[in-house]
Amino acid sequence: MASPEPPPALPDHPAYQQIPTVFADLRRQLHTRDLCEALDLPIVSKHTENIRSKLKRLVSRGILIEAEPGLFAQPRP
Template identity: 75%
Template sequence: MTAFADLARPLRARDLCQALDLPIASKNVENIRSKLKRLVSRSILNETEPGLFTQPRP
């Protein structure tokens, strides 16, 4: 969540991997994407476009 606040822009799973200093590998990107989708289903994040995630506005 800190990465979203620090960058203050919508992120893709690949961008988040870079922000978390994870290797850009298919396995890591897919795991992050899965977790982001789970956060969207719990209304913690929004998916503004397919694959583009952001924090909801207060």
Template identity: 65%
Template sequence: MSEIPQFKAVLAHVEARESEVAGQAGRLRDQIAELTTRLREFETESEHLQITRKTLLSLPAPAPVDDPLRAEVPEHPAYQQILTTLADTGHPMRARDICEALDLPILPKNTEGIRSKLKHLVDRGILTEPETGLFTQPHP
């Protein structure tokens, strides 16, 4: 039977197809091995993230940290007047402008006193000084 030409052609076709299928199966095994490795890596990372989340959730809440730069406004009425003036105008002001708004005489002692208070409010983080001598409330 192996002498029949048609039989030889069929056997050759079967052998070629067998070789082709074996090659495809080998490539699929390689892909499966690569995907299995990648899957293990993702599973490991997922486990680590779960452990991290669990650890973070088990930690006690940190005590609130007081921001020393965000201290309360000093009680002296001049500070309240300065902040009210800046809030009313809604734009940055200089010490001299605040003196005028507060109806203080434009004298060096008044201007320097206001400037000192403004600097004190900047140090506490209550005001900002976007440029030298110009004071404003910080933007939220």
């Protein structure tokens, strides 16, 4: 029997530690704007684009999924 793969490593930046916690706490899919609100960030282009790029990086590492364009979620086990 093969042992399960370890979870992918999160990047070191503190935002990458906070994002999965928000998804775990809210237990729902989120748009970038929703995540900015949950992180108490102003809804301005600078912040939403920064968070969007972080979400895309987490998707590329298999930590999150993009259920549909712009809608992110934790993968189901």
